[in-house]
Amino acid sequence: MTEPNTTAPDPRRWAMFTVLLVGAFLPPLDFFIVNVALPSIQQDLGASPSVEQLVISSYAALYAVTLITGGRLGDLFGRERMFVSGLIGFAFASMLCGLAWSPWALVSGRALQGLTAAVMAPQALASIQAIFSEKEKHLALGLFGAVFGLASVVGQALGGILISLDVFGLGWRAIFLVNLPVAFLVVLFAIPLLRETRARDPRKLxxxxxxxxxxxxxxxxxxxxxxxxxxxxxxxxxxxxxxxxxxxxxxxxxxxxxxxxxxxLLDPRVLAAPGLARGLTVALLFYTISTFFLLFSVYLQQAVHTSALDAGLFFLPYGLGYLIGPLTSPSCRRVFGPFLTPLGMSLEAIGLYSIAWVVGATTPGVVPDHTWLVALLFLTGFGQGLATPGLMHMVIGRVSPDFSGMIAGVTSSTLQVSVALSVAVIGGVFYALSGEGADAGQLAHAFVVALLIIATSQLVGAGLGLTIARQPTSDPAQLSSKQ
Known part of the structure; x- marks a missing residue:
């Protein structure tokens, strides 16, 4: 039995959290940054299309399958220790990727990146539950959501910039080697600054x-x-x-x-917390939006024939909305309270349904009206950013801080499963409808259908979130005392 934590908040908690956020920024950044580098990698290393796919999927798969273990390691052995160890391992893996002498050396480095990222990444989310008061958690989760959203937008842009600048003649290798000075600075600040947090009754893994x-x-x-x-x-x-x-x-x-x-590793009694299973289901539905990034890019480049650069610029309104949403969530929460996540997901659904209408009403092969598209992309991104902090709190706020690493890992893993599942299912529907050698009209039709599926998933998630919002959160300390 563990007693509720009644210690005073650490005066350095915001500085600690800043360091953790920089580390949390790296895993999603490295997931997105590699996309624009694939043509350069193929040309330099002679990678086949199947190996190119492994450069992405080896990272994604290892990251997804070890997130729960990474979160639990922080509970048992200390979140600072696991964060620093994971970051050092991530830097080493990034060096292997940057120095890769063959396609398979790069794939091995990417797999190690995914493994070490899974040890590092959950510690930031878990630490929010461990070091902040209930009043401060909403702001911390808002910042976490903003950083996560920023990484998804910055990744592709930064990759293109680094490759075009050809820093020190490194070409595509710079997108991996840039992690080394960042990791060095974070470790330099982390070791003296971070306070160790863990479960108060740690046992063996x-x-x-x-x-x-x-x-x-x-x-x-x-x-x-x-x-x-x-x-x-x-x-x-x-x-x-x-x-x-x-x-x-x-x-x-x-x-x-x-x-x-x-x-x-995954205590069934903790997972029995009221509303937690439904919260994880909302998270699963919420991240079907990840498929939108892939399919919108395909639509822009293959159906309306925009350049890769222009296609990237179309995402900027979405990214701006995603950045602003979490930053405004603490203020919005004072008005909408626990209904903020359903509201954000509803805005996403409205934005996606409207984009589907605009695309469907546009002549095939023609770029939809820019004004409408920019406004609706901003609305969709804003809705996602608004929903993210409340969703995280909806899940991790229902368990004791002793198990925040476990739930952070489960939540992150759920999001990664959602990415894989939605790309397979919704992406499969898109490619089945468009077919090989599809014309602009077929691609537009397939994109509209995929948008409708994603939007409906958001709407169902919002409805499920409403049932959770009406249910009071149990005292997390009670869940700990039952262990």
Whole structure:
């Protein structure tokens, strides 16, 4: 049994959080920054299209399947220790990527980047629950959401800038090597500044649960990421078929360990917190928006024939809205309270439905009206940014700070599963409707249908979020005392 935390807030908590935010910025940045570098990588290293795909998917898959373990490691062994260790490992992996001598050396470096990012990334989100008062958490989550959104927008732009500048003749290698001075400065400040936080009754890591969780997520994530590109081979379907068996074995092992007084990787009693399962479902629906980035880019470049640079510029209103949304969420929360996340997701749905109408009403092959498109992209990004902090609080605010690393990992993993699942399903619908060698009209029609699916997912998530908003949050300390 652990007692509720009644210690005074650390006066350095905002400085600590700033350091953690810089580290949290790197994993999503490196996910997006590599997209624009793929042509240069292919030309320099002679990578095949399948290996190019692995440069992205190896990072995404390893990151997704180890996030829960990374979050739990912070609970058990200290969030500062895991953050610094993960950051050093991430810097080393970035160096391997930057010095890669072959396509497979680059893929190996990217896989290590994903693994170490999963150790580093959950610690920032977990620390919000551990170091801030309830009153300050909303602002901290707002800043976290703004940084996450900024990384998605800055990534592609920064990649293009670094490659075009050809810093020291490094070409595409600069997008990885730039992480080294950043990581060095963060570690320099982190070691003397960060205060160690962890569960107040830490125990050894659940190795059986860790292995089963990684196997379960890998069996789900890998075929979702690789299946469509590979033409959905037999191994992909067999892998998906064993997911329920692995998930069942994992869940039984966690329940057995919890009943025997152990420390499971994913404690079923913590997950039984009122509203938590629905909150994670909202998160799953919320991040279907990730498919929009891919399909909008395809539509712009293949249906209306904009350049890659112009296509990138079209995302700026969305990015601006995503940046402003989280920063205004503390003020908006005073008006809308716990209904802020459903409101934000509803704005996303309105924006996406409206974009679908504008695209559908535009002559195929012609760029939709710029004024409408800019306004609706801003609205959609603003809605997503407004919803993000409340969504994070909806989930991590329902458990004790002792388990914030666990829930931060679960939340981050849920978002990554949503990315893979939505790209596979909604992307699959898009490509099935457009077909090979599609003309502008077919591409526009497929894009409109995909937008309608994404918008409806947001609307369903908003409705589910309303049921959670009406339900009072249990005292997280009570959940800890039951362990």
């Amino acid at each position: 659940d190795l059986v649960g860790t292995g089963l969780s990684i196997m379960t997520l890998a069996a789900l994530i890998v075929p979702l990421i690789e299946g469509r590109e590979a033409g959905w081979p037999l191994w992909a379907w067999l892998s998906l078929a064993v997911v329920p068996l692995l998930a069942g074995a994992f869940w039984r092992s966690q329940g057995k360990l919890a009943r025997s007084g152990g420390s499971p």
